Amino acid sequence: MTGSRKAARRLFKRLSQLLARNRIRKILRSTVRRMSIEPMEERRVLATFVVNSTLDTIAVDGQLTLREALTAANTNATSGDAGAGSAGLDTIQFSIGVGAATIAPSSALPLIVEAIAIDGTTQPGYAGSPLIQLDGSGAGPVANGLRLGLGSSSSVINGLAVNRFGAEGISIGSSTNTISNNFIGTDPTGTFDLGNTGNGIYVSPGSNSNTIKNNLGPV
Ligand SMILES: [Ca+2]
């Protein structure tokens, strides 16, 4: 082999090594990039609050109240025993012992300003009639039971008894909500008239495409 061929082979070998090293470097770089980006990807986890108390307080006391759940869902920050809600839709379920339970707010519950799904049918023992009763008799003369404000579109209120509020039972000020399987203005068995002073369900002008189905009111 001549000297120049040897030099050419050496050069070729060196170039191959450099190319291989470059390729490895590129692979390493992209792997590191992937590893550092993946944990930062936003994963939207919807919060679910399980109300376990009939109290109306906001306090860290092991009792997760409806007021705490509504506040945390609205603000996406913690409230008493309720962890932070997530941006947008959060869910409120119930597990207050088994069977009928009455929540009697001592003032108006928070205006709902983000999508929420409140599902009374999750209360253990539910068999088609509401077990969770929102009793507004102590909430003051201008309190609505539940009020869906601006920003709350696509909410669900399902399977509650809502009675004796000074204003409306459920007031809707947003769109594409579903109000279903509630007893509004009656006791939880649907037997006694416990009307709200205002409308059972009030839909504000400009609130569109709401689904209101399978609710019961006083005859
Ligand atoms: Ca609490």
Ligand SMILES: [Ca+2]
């Ligand atoms: Ca929220």
